[in-house]
Amino acid sequence: MNEPLIDIGVNLTSFNHDKHDDIIERAQQASVEHLILIGSDIGDSQTTVTLAKKYPNCFATAGIHPHQAKTFTNSSLDLIRQLAAQPQVKALGEMGLDFNRNYSPQPQQLSCFEAQLELATELGLPLYLHQRDAHQDFYALIKRYRSRISNAVIHCFTGNEHELADYLELDLHIGITGWICDERRGLHLQNLISKIPANRLMLETDAPYLLPRDLRPKPKKGKNEPCYLPHILTRVSHCLDQDKNAVAALTTANAKRFFNISENNH
Ligand SMILES: [Zn+2]
Numbered sequence: 001m002n003e004p005l006i007d008i009g010v011n012l013t014s015f016n017h018d019k020h021d022d023i024i025e026r027a028q029q030a031s032v033e034h035l036i037l038i039g040s041d042i043g044d045s046q047t048t049v050t051l052a053k054k055y056p057n058c059f060a061t062a063g064i065h066p067h068q069a070k071t072f073t074n075s076s077l078d079l080i081r082q083l084a085a086q087p088q089v090k091a092l093g094e095m096g097l098d099f100n101r102n103y104s105p106q107p108q109q110l111s112c113f114e115a116q117l118e119l120a121t122e123l124g125l126p127l128y129l130h131q132r133d134a135h136q137d138f139y140a141l142i143k144r145y146r147s148r149i150s151n152a153v154i155h156c157f158t159g160n161e162h163e164l165a166d167y168l169e170l171d172l173h174i175g176i177t178g179w180i181c182d183e184r185r186g187l188h189l190q191n192l193i194s195k196i197p198a199n200r201l202m203l204e205t206d207a208p209y210l211l212p213r214d215l216r217p218k219p220k221k222g223k224n225e226p227c228y229l230p231h232i233l234t235r236v237s238h239c240l241d242q243d244k245n246a247v248a249a250l251t252t253a254n255a256k257r258f259f260n261i262s263e264n265n266h
Contacts, residue, residue, distance in 0.1 A: 003248035004033035005233060006255035007226040008175055009128070009155050009204030012037045012058075013047050015223070023207075024055050027226040033057060033252075034261060035226050036204075038094050038128060041068035042079050052088035059259060060086075061128050063093040069104035069112035076112075077119050084123050090259040092120050093128030094155065097141075100133040110137065117145045126151035126258055129172075135159065139166050146170050151258055156206050158185070164192055168200065173258055175204045178212030178224065181235050190239045202258065203236065203251045205229050 007027065012035070015023060027035060035058045039045025045062035052060035062083035064072055083089055095116045097109050104112070120127055129152050131138040142152065153173035157164070167174065174196050180189045193201075211224040212231050219225070237247040255261070 002031040002230070003245045004031050004252055005203065005229050005248055006034045006036070006252050006259075006261070007032050007205050007207070007229045008036045008153065008202045008255050008259070009177065009206045010035045010037050010058075010226050011040070011207060011209065012051055013040075013044050014208050020051065020055075023225055023227075024058070027229075028057070030227040030230055031248075032226045032229050034059065034255070036061060036090065036128075036255075036259060039063055039083075040065040040094055041071050042076055044068075045080070045083055049083055049086050049088055053086075058088075059090040059261065060088045061091045061093045062089050063095045063116055063128070064112055065094045066096050066098040066109045066113065066130060067101065067103040069109040072108065072112040072115065077115060080116070080119060081123065084125060089125070090261065091126045091128045091153075092116060092123065094130050095127065096130035097134035097138045098130060098132045099137075109134075110141075113138075114141060117141060117149065120150075121145065121148040124150050126153070126260075128152075129154050130156070131159075135163050135166070139163075142170060142172070153202060153258065155204060156210070158189065160188065161192055161195070164195060168195075168197070171200075173200045173202055173254065175202050176232070176236060177204050177206045178210045178215075178228070178232050178235075180239065181212035181214045181232065183213065190235075193236060193239045198250055199254060201236075201251055202255050203229060203232055205232065 207224040
């Protein structure tokens with residue numbers, strides 16, 4: 001029996017809905033015990049909460065991704081607040097800044113992010129954060145709010161040593177995806193990962209995105225799934241030179257504590 005895992009980043013609504021049952025089933029067979037389903041805008045967060053109600057081993061986040069910041073309106077915060085009142089919602093997000101693709105204009109990304117940080121100070125839920133090519137602005141905002149927000153995870157951390165040090169100084173958690181399995185882009189992470197304190201590390205697939213590049217055999221459709229989380233665990237354990245079951249136990253314990261998942265809320 002393998003140690004149970006928690007995939008803290010699954011974009012289940014990005015899969016066709018007729019695939020959901022099989023994805024959840026395959027995850028469970030792979031010892032991925034719980035999934036955190038990520039909402040990316042209001043409508044998507046509503047669907048995500050509905051899915052978390054349908055699948056008892058799944059939980060949800062509610063929030064507006066920086067790509068969707070342009071959809072932020074006066075009513076958005078109230079709608080997130082309503083979703084956050086549901087017991088399935090364990091964090092706010094995905095939120096943050098993405099100046100790499102700029103799918104929403106930067107000023108709108110900044111105001112949408114800050115509004116959600118403000119809401120977080122009221123609700124007390126932890127945050128699921130996204131940052132790409134925006135470290136300075138992102139770090140400045142998080143630093144300003146840090147004392148008033150409970151906890152936050154930098155999801156899919158791919159940054160450098162300096163960025164990691166900034167986040168750890170603010171006592172943030174770090175989410176590691178299959179990016180670390182990428183022999184072109186992930187090599188620096190393989191060295192950095194040992195600098196993450198054991199009680200701040202969590203694992204995620206970011207499915208259906210970021211299929212680990214060294215996964216064999218490659219899935220036919222090339223889509224990532226939560227059932228591949230053990231593959232990421234193997235790589236992370238190897239980089240840390242630690243036993244797989246030990247890393248599984250510790251990252252699962254971290255995720256349970258971070259997302260406030262208790263043994264009896266299966
Ligand atoms: Zn993201």
